[in-house]
Amino acid sequence: MASVAFQGISLQLPPHLPRARPRWWEARGGLRQGRLGLDVLHELDAPPAVTGIAGLAFPCSLPRPFLEFLDIVGSRKEELRALAARTPSRLFHDARAFASRTPRGRKQPRRTADESESALERRRLARFAASLPLLRRTATPPWDEADPPYGFEVDPPALLKALDLPATGLTGSSAGAIEQRARILAALAEGRLGAPLDLAGRDLAVASPGALEAVCAACAAAWVDASGTKPPPGPVEAWIPLP
Secondary structure (H helix, E strand, O other): OOOOOEEEEEEEOOOOOOOOOOEEEEEEEEEEOOEEEEEEEEEEOOOOOOOOEEEEOOOOOOOHHHHHHOOOOOOHHHHHHHHHOOOHHHHHHHHHHHHHOOOOOOOOOOOOOOOOOOOOOHHHHHHHHHHHHHHOOOOOOOOOOOOOOEEEEEOHHHHHHHOOOOOOOOOOOOHHHHHHHHHHHHHHHOOOOOOOEEEOOHHHHHHOHHHHHHHHHHHHHHHHHHOOOOOOOOOEOOOEEOO
């Protein structure tokens, strides 16, 4: 089994039930002989511990204009502390208030020009609210002080688009969606994003969009490690120290 060095973590909520209990997918593994071996791919009912470099396939911050509207400025840790004091209901209320007072065309700002959709879009805002327990959680020592665990946001649709792979129509159980997910995994296995991928539980990633997101995020984490601070194709949010 490969040493644990990389993780991909995806948070899933039913689009029509933004306040449902979230489910988490984790892909975990390491590099061996130039290949990325993801030996663990499973679904969890709580956020997993971060034990290496983690690609987080959900929003990890909110657009700057919205934070300024809430009078929240400072470091990421200070922002998360202020946002953690708000309930999901309060965050949704704040987003509606922001939109009602913002000129048309700027009601749903994106954090980067290439972001697939605004982090204030209802589904993404719900995923951000559900991710707060992980983003604000205090990690438990020991870890290597020279190389502590950390994460960064991966925007899977933008990442896949940059790799010239299907970026839409990936959810659901239709034959077309399943074929698209299988095509993405085949490209990652061939090394489309850095090291060629050896994946345990490939059938899970074909069957579940959440599992596929976690795999993409783990591949991005391996890319970042191999290239220093160079991000993978597509937008990547700022580094997120954990804790």
